[in-house]
Amino acid sequence: MVPELGHFALILALLLAGLQAFFGIAGPALGRDRWVAAVTPAVAGQFVMICTALACLVASFVNLDFSVLYVASNANSALPLIYRVAAVWGAHEGSLLLWIFLLGVWTVAVAIGVTRLPKRFGARVLGVLGIISFAFLLFALATSNPFERLFPAAPDGRDLNPLLQDPALALHPPMLYTGYVGFSVAFAFACAAMLEGKMDQVWARWTRPWTTAAWGFLSMGIALGSWWAYYELGWGGYWFWDAVENASFMPWLAGTALIHSLAVTDKRGLFKSWTLLLAILAFSLSLLGTFLVRSGSITSVHAFAADPGRGMFILGFFVIIVGGALALYAWRAPLLKSQAGFDVLSRESFLLFNNILLIVATAVVFGGTLAPLIAEATGYTLSVGTPYFNAMFPIPMIPLLALLPIGIQAAWKRGHLSEKKKRLLMWLAISVALSVAVVVGIFGRSLVLTPVGYAVAFWIIISSLVDPIDRIRRRLSLPRSVIGMTVAHIALAIFVIGITSVESYTQERDIAVGPGETVTLGNYAFRFDKIENMEGPNYDGVRGHFSVTHEGKPILNLTPEKRLYWVQRQSMTEAGIGSYWGSNIFLALGDDLGAGKWSVRLQIRPLVNYVWIAAFLMALGGGIAASDRRYRTARQPATAGEVSAAGGPLPGKAG
Amino acid sequence: MMNRFLLPLGVFILLAVVLYVGVQNSPDREHLRSVLIGKPAPQFTLPDLMNPGQTLSNAQFKGKPYLLNVWGTWCVTCRVEHPMLMQLAQKQAVPIIGLNWKDEDESLAHEWLQEFGNPYTAIAQDKPGREAINWGVTAAPETFLVDAEGIVQYRLAGAMTPEIWEKEFLPRIQGNPTVSR
Numbered sequence: 001m002v003p004e005l006g007h008f009a010l011i012l013a014l015l016l017a018g019l020q021a022f023f024g025i026a027g028p029a030l031g032r033d034r035w036v037a038a039v040t041p042a043v044a045g046q047f048v049m050i051c052t053a054l055a056c057l058v059a060s061f062v063n064l065d066f067s068v069l070y071v072a073s074n075a076n077s078a079l080p081l082i083y084r085v086a087a088v089w090g091a092h093e094g095s096l097l098l099w100i101f102l103l104g105v106w107t108v109a110v111a112i113g114v115t116r117l118p119k120r121f122g123a124r125v126l127g128v129l130g131i132i133s134f135a136f137l138l139f140a141l142a143t144s145n146p147f148e149r150l151f152p153a154a155p156d157g158r159d160l161n162p163l164l165q166d167p168a169l170a171l172h173p174p175m176l177y178t179g180y181v182g183f184s185v186a187f188a189f190a191c192a193a194m195l196e197g198k199m200d201q202v203w204a205r206w207t208r209p210w211t212t213a214a215w216g217f218l219s220m221g222i223a224l225g226s227w228w229a230y231y232e233l234g235w236g237g238y239w240f241w242d243a244v245e246n247a248s249f250m251p252w253l254a255g256t257a258l259i260h261s262l263a264v265t266d267k268r269g270l271f272k273s274w275t276l277l278l279a280i281l282a283f284s285l286s287l288l289g290t291f292l293v294r295s296g297s298i299t300s301v302h303a304f305a306a307d308p309g310r311g312m313f314i315l316g317f318f319v320i321i322v323g324g325a326l327a328l329y330a331w332r333a334p335l336l337k338s339q340a341g342f343d344v345l346s347r348e349s350f351l352l353f354n355n356i357l358l359i360v361a362t363a364v365v366f367g368g369t370l371a372p373l374i375a376e377a378t379g380y381t382l383s384v385g386t387p388y389f390n391a392m393f394p395i396p397m398i399p400l401l402a403l404l405p406i407g408i409q410a411a412w413k414r415g416h417l418s419e420k421k422k423r424l425l426m427w428l429a430i431s432v433a434l435s436v437a438v439v440v441g442i443f444g445r446s447l448v449l450t451p452v453g454y455a456v457a458f459w460i461i462i463s464s465l466v467d468p469i470d471r472i473r474r475r476l477s478l479p480r481s482v483i484g485m486t487v488a489h490i491a492l493a494i495f496v497i498g499i500t501s502v503e504s505y506t507q508e509r510d511i512a513v514g515p516g517e518t519v520t521l522g523n524y525a526f527r528f529d530k531i532e533n534m535e536g537p538n539y540d541g542v543r544g545h546f547s548v549t550h551e552g553k554p555i556l557n558l559t560p561e562k563r564l565y566w567v568q569r570q571s572m573t574e575a576g577i578g579s580y581w582g583s584n585i586f587l588a589l590g591d592d593l594g595a596g597k598w599s600v601r602l603q604i605r606p607l608v609n610y611v612w613i614a615a616f617l618m619a620l621g622g623g624i625a626a627s628d629r630r631y632r633t634a635r636q637p638a639t640a641g642e643v644s645a646a647g648g649p650l651p652g653k654a655g
Numbered sequence: 656m657m658n659r660f661l662l663p664l665g666v667f668i669l670l671a672v673v674l675y676v677g678v679q680n681s682p683d684r685e686h687l688r689s690v691l692i693g694k695p696a697p698q699f700t701l702p703d704l705m706n707p708g709q710t711l712s713n714a715q716f717k718g719k720p721y722l723l724n725v726w727g728t729w730c731v732t733c734r735v736e737h738p739m740l741m742q743l744a745q746k747q748a749v750p751i752i753g754l755n756w757k758d759e760d761e762s763l764a765h766e767w768l769q770e771f772g773n774p775y776t777a778i779a780q781d782k783p784g785r786e787a788i789n790w791g792v793t794a795a796p797e798t799f800l801v802d803a804e805g806i807v808q809y810r811l812a813g814a815m816t817p818e819i820w821e822k823e824f825l826p827r828i829q830g831n832p833t834v835s836r
Binding site for chain 1: 658660661663664667668670671673674675677678729730731732734735
């Protein structure tokens, strides 16, 4: 009964999404205000239905209803309760429902936010979101119904993929999808502006907080995935340039470009058509990611089961949504003219470089990810691996980082760096000195790019902090948007410090070792104390005990595990991880080699934690910036009306 | 005249074509080809599930084509596939040899067969899962088509369906002279 209720709720949600799309697009176009007024109730009704469907699926999992095929395939009576809930998004059908639910959450938030905007514009935004929701609901109902029954019911289920039975991974998909789906809001704002044939600085101010918030969630989602891969997969790295990782990284890069381009459109009314294009691009790359993961066109460690029928369906709506938006762009963007100009050394220029370099970086990742697919289309097979990305990705990134400290010191519109040039050079000199001190004083050896990495990072930190500190000292107010930006930029510097340290100073060793023996790596010694059998709720396995010493001083104990999950008969590595003075000590237990020996992977990764801490700080910065009062007051009806009247319709207004 | 605002749309259309070809190609990748295809099937002698204390060898089926179906009572997809196997057994299209994979206890398999019917001509027991490794089994269910000469002709990873039977198995059984003999 419960699954049927969920199925029925999904069908009603589809109908309501259709109404939301129709009234939202047709109402403003035909000037029917009663249609416009019907959009919000459709949004509310659709959300209630989606919540009902999700609740039904959660209930089926919690009650272990093995007459539902999806539950029988992804849960087991021995599965702990928390993972029964997380199992809802453990495979394709349920994670699609999660996607739809999060789109619903964003849509409701937008519906509340746009009450302060002109009614017809708001209706158009919600209409575009309705089209997206309709497409996904249709996809779910037509090809991926999570409520499909299994007759006769299974006595017990196949269990959740053991890889997914982990707290970080239980959170990773919701975070990641919140980010992915969040870019649909910027996309909807862009489409609404193009439908109106009008886009001004106020539009950019409306769009900014949504985009920044989505970007923050995406940053966090990617970081959680990376952290999980580090300790769970037992490979001991934080990024593998895997197709699915790349699929989440591309919208992040394009979204980062969009945040910066929106700033220019907001402050100066420039880059209008470029900003629109980026808004379309960021969401298109999110959709592309969804397509790549679910269609089976790309092989990857964490792709969902391949299904060409589904692939065709997603491709179809990908083409309609993105193709439609780009056609709208080709039609309407030529009407948008930016009036003002700017000097070469103004902040606008630096943000333009930022955008170009970020798009080049996106293109590098895009090329590497899709090259195998393109090659296959022409009859070749090709695989693109880490060496390509490691060689190509820094090419746009290093200039991007080096221009950052200068860019944030540059003024809008006018290009007079002269009085700041001296200060910038002084900070650069300090940064280089610090960098050399770190390399020589602490580590004593270096790769070619090591000092460059540290120097750029220090330069970014100094240049970012000088103005905010100055303002605080003079007791001037510091808007949240500036605080958020500063936090995010410093987070980027911390990220660079982390990556530079890990890439330059990682030590690793794979070795066979037996209980009672000691192995060394660098200044660390690892004593294999014992190995014991153990049992968990739905797995058994072995646990090793290692005591670690640094220059003879005991620092910590590590207990790496190797688990065998009963139902899926999959063995999993739980690495033993500890830190000492910022260095991450990683120990993974490999195979039983017989004769009392075990294969063991040891790694010392200095400051690898900075990579994840930085990503969380970036998300925090995004959150602070998105909560700036400026965005909220701009939404007051009176203010919005005044500003838009003052700004006037664009010269090329057509709608 | 080409306007620069059309360029993104043009690039996107190119991408869509590539993705289309990608989707078209993906079924090949899904039904993972086996290295065994065109090679002699691995020979096994395993405990006979239906006759306790006796062994079963696939050598005794040589001379006629047969299917080797890998299954287990713990496997949900096997349950989904089961009615299809029952239909094939009723048609007596081809003998189906079961490889009962990693079932901890015989009684589980016997209960399953009593409840849902037995489509198998004979069933070999592979409790430790060693034989499945010889066949390169990655996940149950899997079905191999072995011809009269003992050569593996086809491997299906996943559940058998009427469509797959008609499209992949029947032509190989009827069309191939060594198989149909």
